[in-house]
Amino acid sequence: MKSRRKFIQTLSMAGAAATLPLTSYGKQDNSGKMIHQVFFWLKDGEDVQDFKKEASVLGKCKTVKNAYMGTPASTEARDVVDNSYQLACTLFFESLEDQAAYQVDPDHLEFIKRNSDRWKSVKVYDFMI
Amino acid sequence: MKSRRKFIQTLSMAGAAATLPLTSYGKQDNSGKMIHQVFFWLKDGEDVQDFKKEASVLGKCKTVKNAYMGTPASTEARDVVDNSYQLACTLFFESLEDQAAYQVDPDHLEFIKRNSDRWKSVKVYDFMI
Numbered sequence: 114m115k116s117r118r119k120f121i122q123t124l125s126m127a128g129a130a131a132t133l134p135l136t137s138y139g140k141q142d143n144s145g146k147m148i149h150q151v152f153f154w155l156k157d158g159e160d161v162q163d164f165k166k167e168a169s170v171l172g173k174c175k176t177v178k179n180a181y182m183g184t185p186a187s188t189e190a191r192d193v194v195d196n197s198y199q200l201a202c203t204l205f206f207e208s209l210e211d212q213a214a215y216q217v218d219p220d221h222l223e224f225i226k227r228n229s230d231r232w233k234s235v236k237v238y239d240f241m242i
Numbered sequence: 243m244k245s246r247r248k249f250i251q252t253l254s255m256a257g258a259a260a261t262l263p264l265t266s267y268g269k270q271d272n273s274g275k276m277i278h279q280v281f282f283w284l285k286d287g288e289d290v291q292d293f294k295k296e297a298s299v300l301g302k303c304k305t306v307k308n309a310y311m312g313t314p315a316s317t318e319a320r321d322v323v324d325n326s327y328q329l330a331c332t333l334f335f336e337s338l339e340d341q342a343a344y345q346v347d348p349d350h351l352e353f354i355k356r357n358s359d360r361w362k363s364v365k366v367y368d369f370m371i
Contacts, residue, residue, distance in 0.1 A: 133268070137367060147312070147315045147317075148310060148312065148330070148332055149317075150279060150332075151329070152367065159277065181277060182371065183276070183369035183370045183371040184365075184370060185368065185369055185370075186338060186341075186368040186369050186370045187338065187343070188276075188278075188338065188341060188342070188368040193364045193365060193366045194366045194367070194368060195365055195366065195367055196367075196368065201277070201279075201367060201369040203277060203279075203332070203371070209315060209316060209317065212315075212317060212318070213318070215275070215317070224335075225345070228265065228285045234322075235322045236322060236324055236350040237320070237322045237323045237324065238281065238314075238323070238324055238325075238327070238330060239314065239315040239317040239323060240312035240313055240314055240315050240324065240330040241312045241313060241314075241315045242310040242312040242332070
């Protein structure tokens with residue numbers, strides 16, 4: 114518990130520093146807010162719709178402010194577009210601390226326990242907005 | 243113009259089909275809505291804050307419903323987290339057609355013309371939400 118507390122404190126300090134130079138649009142004051150963007154590549158034969166249903170619990174975790182999930186769109190094929198994943202999850206958090214709490218949320222951990230053998234890879238992008 | 247019209251029609255049909263099996267949370271009816279998620283890796287020596295200022299025009303393009311941009315967050319270092327990019331842009335669109343229109347929006351094209359020599363790579367993920 115001690116190391117976790119220290120970790121949270123470190124995040125808290127990072128969050129405070131991060132309020133200074135951020136730029137965003139769509140909202141006037143997003144200081145400290147962030148997006149946790151996750152992409153899942155499922156193993157061959159996995160049912161995407163069923164996996165999506167399982168993943169819906171992620172958006173209901175206590176510290177998640179807003180959540181969207183989706184599958185690749187039929188946009189124009191371009192070299193820069195990666196549509197090789199099966200599920201995208203966009204989770205909004207009010208702070209770095211809220212995202213850290215999400216990582217140890219019992220519902221999040223239960224999702225991982227139930228489903229981690231279904232994906233072959235995961236990619237995460239975390240950014241302040 | 244003919245081929246563009248045909249392209250838009252194709253997108254329109256794809257959009258109609260896409261309204262069927264989509265799952266989302268955070269909103270009850272997101273059918274047809276999508277996220278256009280872009281990551282920029284800038285060339286060495288480029289000023290991230292200046293580039294971010296340039297990129298802010300993207301969120302003001304006519305068909306963009308909502309937009310967020312940000313820089314990597316100080317979340318816990320994990321193998322699955324990619325924080326090697328310099329700028330992330332999350333653009334919400336009401337439809338595939340609106341995203342297609344954005345691709346040829348004069349302000350978007352002007353941004354590309356002014357700044358395309360500043361990045362070494364771009365990655366895009368488009369998904370229905």
